[in-house]
Amino acid sequence: MCAGRSTILKSMSDQQFWNERYADSDYFYGTEPNSFLEEQCGVLNGPVLSISEGEGRNGVFLATRGLDVTGVDLSSVALEKAEKLAESKGVTITTIVADLETFEPEESHYGSIISISAHLPGSLRAVLYPRLEKALKPGGILLLEAYSPDQLSKGTGGPKDADMLMSVEKIRKEFPDLEPVLLRETEREVREGKGHTGLASVVQFIGRRPGAK
Numbered sequence: 001m002c003a004g005r006s007t008i009l010k011s012m013s014d015q016q017f018w019n020e021r022y023a024d025s026d027y028f029y030g031t032e033p034n035s036f037l038e039e040q041c042g043v044l045n046g047p048v049l050s051i052s053e054g055e056g057r058n059g060v061f062l063a064t065r066g067l068d069v070t071g072v073d074l075s076s077v078a079l080e081k082a083e084k085l086a087e088s089k090g091v092t093i094t095t096i097v098a099d100l101e102t103f104e105p106e107e108s109h110y111g112s113i114i115s116i117s118a119h120l121p122g123s124l125r126a127v128l129y130p131r132l133e134k135a136l137k138p139g140g141i142l143l144l145e146a147y148s149p150d151q152l153s154k155g156t157g158g159p160k161d162a163d164m165l166m167s168v169e170k171i172r173k174e175f176p177d178l179e180p181v182l183l184r185e186t187e188r189e190v191r192e193g194k195g196h197t198g199l200a201s202v203v204q205f206i207g208r209r210p211g212a213k
């Protein structure tokens with residue numbers, strides 16, 4: 001009982017935090033897609049699930065490439081902006097306001113899942129990532145980019161809590177059922193609105209659920 005209540009209260013305050021961050025009419029992380037996603041999007045198939053979709057820049061980009069996209073986020077404000085962005089580009093995406101802690105994607109349904117700057121506590125990842133692995137169709141692809149611990153000293157964006165940052169070791173451990181197609185830690189320039197603003201340390205992962213497509 002108590003654990004359930006504290007989970008709800010945590011989510012409500014996280015939701016308030018993100019709704020406030022997105023309250024301005026401009027797009028906090030810009031309207032252009034994440035550049036790792038843009039470079040690698042040829043490996044993705046639909047339907048696509050985008051976790052922590054935010055204001056829509058990534059899901060809308062994939063929709064303009066003809067993919068069927070569902071974006072999930074805790075912030076209703078973000079997803080309203082995502083729908084407006086989609087409309088402005090002449091596409092549609094499906095949006096779901098949900099806490100990823102309790103979100104249960106349909107099993108063996110998605111051709112791809114994307115996770116761009118979806119920095120989540122380890123305790124949440126422990127329940128979510130096994131569900132993501134199962135939500136992929138056999139042969140399906142998970143594409144992830146997140147800040148790594150070296151980002152803590154950079155001050156160019158991302159959470160200050162090391163538990164929420166990702167590394168090659170964490171990816172290997174937390175996605176045991178995906179075959180790595182690409183897995184690396186690297187430094188790159190990230191310029192995404194006013195939220196991500198310069199040289200950054202990131203981990204990039206493309207993993208494939210075994211089995212035929």
Ligand SMILES: C[S@@+](CC[C@H](N)C(=O)[O-])C[C@H]1O[C@@H](n2cnc3c(N)ncnc32)[C@H](O)[C@@H]1O
Nearest residue numbers: 018029052053054073074075098099100116117
């Ligand atoms: C750094 S933003 C990245 C947004 C988007 N992926 C992008 O690249 O522009 C992180 C997003 O995670 C969402 N988020 C944080 N915790 C969440 C949770 N527990 N469930 C669902 N979404 C969450 C926030 O609302 C926010 O939109």
